[in-house]
Amino acid sequence: MTRGRLGIDPPGLAAPPWTTREWFNTGGGELQLADLRGKVVVLHAFQMLCPACVHHGLPQAQRIHALFAPQDVAVIGLHTVFEHHAAMTPVSLQAFLHEYRIAFPVGVDAPSADARQPIPLTMQAYALQGTPSLMLIDRNGHLRRHSFGAEDDLPLGAAIAALVGEA
Numbered sequence: 001m002t003r004g005r006l007g008i009d010p011p012g013l014a015a016p017p018w019t020t021r022e023w024f025n026t027g028g029g030e031l032q033l034a035d036l037r038g039k040v041v042v043l044h045a046f047q048m049l050c051p052a053c054v055h056h057g058l059p060q061a062q063r064i065h066a067l068f069a070p071q072d073v074a075v076i077g078l079h080t081v082f083e084h085h086a087a088m089t090p091v092s093l094q095a096f097l098h099e100y101r102i103a104f105p106v107g108v109d110a111p112s113a114d115a116r117q118p119i120p121l122t123m124q125a126y127a128l129q130g131t132p133s134l135m136l137i138d139r140n141g142h143l144r145r146h147s148f149g150a151e152d153d154l155p156l157g158a159a160i161a162a163l164v165g166e167a
Contacts, residue, residue: 052131
């Protein structure tokens with residue numbers, strides 16, 4: 001995706017819905033993208049055994065979660081496992097989230113029904129290259145930024161603030 005003047009793309013296609021098999025930090029309920037309409041959504045795709053996710057992506061998501069007002073910005077984690085499947089179970093993820101004090105909602109990306117396809121369904125829908133990946137979705141549900149790898153806090157914060165400021 002080409003970045004616009006403020007580091008965000010103009011409104012385009014609607015962000016795909018998430019296909020998850022389990023949620024953490026939601027009070028027991030399932031969370032859908034449509035439930036967050038009216039908020040800017042920061043979707044952070046990660047794997048708990050990904051060093052860049054643990055050392056950069058998740059701490060950044062925690063900072064965003066702490067900095068922006070929850071009525072304006074929803075930070076959502078997507079645990080999308082495309083390797084080391086046996087080690088990254090929901091039980092392991094639950095312990096990981098507790099140990100790292102991840103308080104924002106985290107969905108477990110649903111695996112593909114095709115055993116030959118290791119890429120989970122939401123990861124496929126968003127055409128993610130790997131983890132960490134970050135997507136910004138505007139208040140109307142349009143995907144406005146899609147990035148792979150570490151991002152600097154300042155331009156990312158400015159992009160989120162610009163989306164929050166849009167009418």
